[in-house]
Amino acid sequence: MHLPAPVRQALTRRAFLGRSASGLGSLALAALLDGEGRGATGGALPRLHFAPTAKRVIWLFMSGGPSHLDLFDPKPRLARLQGKELPESVRGNERFSANTLRQGKLLIAGSPFSFARHGRSGAELSELLPHTARVADDLAFVRGMQTDSINHDPAVTFLLTGALLPGRPTVGAWVSYGLGSLNRNFPEFIVLLSGSGGQPLRARFWGQGFLPSNHQGVPLRPAGDPVLYASNPPGISHANRRRLLDGLHELNRLHHDATGDPEVAARIGAYEMAFRMQASVPGLTDLSKEPDRVLAAYGAEPGKSSFANNCLLARRLAERDVRFVQLLHRDWDHHADLPGGLRAQCRLTDRPAAALVKDLKARGLLDETLVVWGGEFGRTPFAQGKLEPGRFGRDHHARAFTVWLAGGGVKPGLTLGKTDEFGFHVVEDPVHVHDLQATILRCLGIDHTKLTYRSQGRDFRLTDVGGKVVTKLLR
Amino acid sequence: VRPYQPPGLWEQVAVGGAYSSQTYVQSRGPDLYRRGVYTYWKRSLPHPALVAFDAPTRELCTVTRPRTNTPLQALVLLNDPTFVEAARALAQRTLRDGGADDTARLTYAFRLCTGRRPTSAELRVLTRVLHGQLRHYRAHPGAARALVAVGEFPRPAGVDVGVLAAWTAVGNLLLNLDETITRG
Numbered sequence: 001m002h003l004p005a006p007v008r009q010a011l012t013r014r015a016f017l018g019r020s021a022s023g024l025g026s027l028a029l030a031a032l033l034d035g036e037g038r039g040a041t042g043g044a045l046p047r048l049h050f051a052p053t054a055k056r057v058i059w060l061f062m063s064g065g066p067s068h069l070d071l072f073d074p075k076p077r078l079a080r081l082q083g084k085e086l087p088e089s090v091r092g093n094e095r096f097s098a099n100t101l102r103q104g105k106l107l108i109a110g111s112p113f114s115f116a117r118h119g120r121s122g123a124e125l126s127e128l129l130p131h132t133a134r135v136a137d138d139l140a141f142v143r144g145m146q147t148d149s150i151n152h153d154p155a156v157t158f159l160l161t162g163a164l165l166p167g168r169p170t171v172g173a174w175v176s177y178g179l180g181s182l183n184r185n186f187p188e189f190i191v192l193l194s195g196s197g198g199q200p201l202r203a204r205f206w207g208q209g210f211l212p213s214n215h216q217g218v219p220l221r222p223a224g225d226p227v228l229y230a231s232n233p234p235g236i237s238h239a240n241r242r243r244l245l246d247g248l249h250e251l252n253r254l255h256h257d258a259t260g261d262p263e264v265a266a267r268i269g270a271y272e273m274a275f276r277m278q279a280s281v282p283g284l285t286d287l288s289k290e291p292d293r294v295l296a297a298y299g300a301e302p303g304k305s306s307f308a309n310n311c312l313l314a315r316r317l318a319e320r321d322v323r324f325v326q327l328l329h330r331d332w333d334h335h336a337d338l339p340g341g342l343r344a345q346c347r348l349t350d351r352p353a354a355a356l357v358k359d360l361k362a363r364g365l366l367d368e369t370l371v372v373w374g375g376e377f378g379r380t381p382f383a384q385g386k387l388e389p390g391r392f393g394r395d396h397h398a399r400a401f402t403v404w405l406a407g408g409g410v411k412p413g414l415t416l417g418k419t420d421e422f423g424f425h426v427v428e429d430p431v432h433v434h435d436l437q438a439t440i441l442r443c444l445g446i447d448h449t450k451l452t453y454r455s456q457g458r459d460f461r462l463t464d465v466g467g468k469v470v471t472k473l474l475r
Numbered sequence: 476v477r478p479y480q481p482p483g484l485w486e487q488v489a490v491g492g493a494y495s496s497q498t499y500v501q502s503r504g505p506d507l508y509r510r511g512v513y514t515y516w517k518r519s520l521p522h523p524a525l526v527a528f529d530a531p532t533r534e535l536c537t538v539t540r541p542r543t544n545t546p547l548q549a550l551v552l553l554n555d556p557t558f559v560e561a562a563r564a565l566a567q568r569t570l571r572d573g574g575a576d577d578t579a580r581l582t583y584a585f586r587l588c589t590g591r592r593p594t595s596a597e598l599r600v601l602t603r604v605l606h607g608q609l610r611h612y613r614a615h616p617g618a619a620r621a622l623v624a625v626g627e628f629p630r631p632a633g634v635d636v637g638v639l640a641a642w643t644a645v646g647n648l649l650l651n652l653d654e655t656i657t658r659g
Binding site: 167 | 481482483487488489490491518519520521523526527528529532534535536537538541542543544545546547548549550551553554555556559594596597600601603604607608611618619620621622623624625640644647648651652653654656657
């Protein structure tokens with residue numbers, strides 16, 4: 001019996017029982033095999049909710065909680081009150097970590113670093129960020145950030161997934177799910193890791209939660225295969241892989257013709273993209289062909305694993321239209337020797353982050369690329385442990401911290417929000433983590449209340465039941 | 476058990492020092508061939524092949540595992556030594572038990588993977604691929620030796636390396652058929 005294709009399709013067990021989660025299943029076989037050209041593959045949103053101001057996002061996540069008080073939010077009064085106890089009126093009923101509770105006295109610690117105003121915008125920045133200072137007019141500093149947890153794992157999980165408990169998709173996965181890919185040679189959500197020591201990283205910080213696995217972040221590795229298993233096994237050359245794939249496709253096509261199952265067409269498409277990735281990924285991660293002046297601007301060294309290399313890679317990924325690039329840099333958790341720790345981390349990150357902004361701008365990419373810099377929380381105005389000048393530490397602080405954004409429709413040269421004289425509470429323009437997430441989605445043209453996925457019987461979204469777009473941040 | 480895993484993965488997220496599971500020590504012998512359910516579960520970084528195939532993170536109850544079809548899965552099934560070695564084991568079994576001629580052997584291997592006999596059109600494609608691979612690996616003995624050297628599963632003595640490599644390549648193809656991966 002010969003049935004029309006749609007009927008045959010409906011009769012396959014998979015089409016009948018399953019839902020196609022790949023997003024590719026509905027595309028015709030021919031469309032998947034139309035060669036190597038660039039082209040977007042669609043996301044779950046049939047159309048954007050707003051005109052987007054950003055096509056892509058580069059998120060420089062600083063794991064551990066960089067001190068806002070020593071980098072972005074100067075508090076001269078802390079130095080005047082050095083060694084005094086934090087007033088009860090400021091402290092209020094705030095929850096502190098077990099470390100802080102154990103130490104009893106909360107002795108105020110001024111920043112040992114000097115601040116100055118920079119650029120036409122007059123942004124105030126610490127002496128630890130000389131390179132960031134030079135691009136200050138391109139950045140928007142959000143001094144009123146607030147989060148819901150004072151411990152690393154839940155706070156990172158909250159910043160990246162909108163929930164304190166693990167299991168939800170990360171921002172990059174949501175964006176990949178909603179918008180799909182801008183290109184056909186790379187995954188749409190790529191992850192770059194750097195730093196050692198400090199808090200451990202977890203695969204769920206770039207995970208897809210309950211979304212299908214094609215939305216998970218793909219880490220590019222500094223050594224070996226940049227993408228896991230991208231190299232053919234020993235003894236299978238590129239040319240022979242091509243021949244074997246041709247044979248594989250021929251057999252899959254016969255199967256497709258016999259069953260009409262659209263998933264078979266999707267399979268052929270996935271294998272072709274895998275083959276393209278095998279060819280395109282090694283060239284992408286090879287920094288040795290970058291001009292010396294570019295390498296020097298970032299402080300990048302080909303073949304090394306560093307935040308600087310990752311910032312340069314992020315620019316290359318933006319050029320190749322990768323939708324979401326998530327950098328994770330470790331070791332900002334300065335419970336002890338905060339001055340030494342901050343000096344070390346700023347040496348590793350200040351120049352490359354600023355170089356990335358400058359480079360994107362010079363190439364005309366900054367307008368359409370949203371760059372986000374920040375950690376999961378800030379740090380306390382009082383010292384943790386002994387208040388030894390030059391060697392003291394600060395504990396986690398959730399009630400106020402600073403992030404900066406650049407490009408992608410964000411107002412440049414802006415400092416938004418204000419904290420009290422202790423940098424403890426936000427007193428003007430608070431921006432909750434859900435607000436930041438809503439704003440990032442807004443730049444991409446997405447209404448954060450309308451990007452949802454049904455799991456366990458309810459529709460979930462990145463911003464849970466919160467989030468307001470911070471319109472003051474937008475152009 | 477701890478199957479093959481690319482080096483350095485755990486170290487990149489580890490805190491190091493005295494904590495457990497900071498470095499990956501691969502299993503040997505039969506423990507390389509257990510079902511995935513026995514694979515060691517490191518919560519901060521599960522085995523990448525499991526992650527590529529939607530292994531639930533075990534952080535929330537998962538009633539239905541999503542059904543996906545991604546390029547990263549293709550790379551795992553094509554290139555992960557676990558599956559390259561499985562292709563060689565399939566080749567060795569086919570050469571040993573699959574019959575005397577190519578048609579019988581291709582039919583045998585195809586049936587092992589899909590549970591049915593190949594159609595005549597499929598058999599034509601497979602025969603053409605096999606002959607191409609035999610020519611290729613006879614002409615490239617170094618590549619043949621490299622391919623059959625993947626994995627710790629014992630290699631039979633006295634087998635023509637070019638022939639084994641060609642059948643390993645065909646095995647790799649068969650294990651990547653849509654019909655092999657997903658029972659429809």
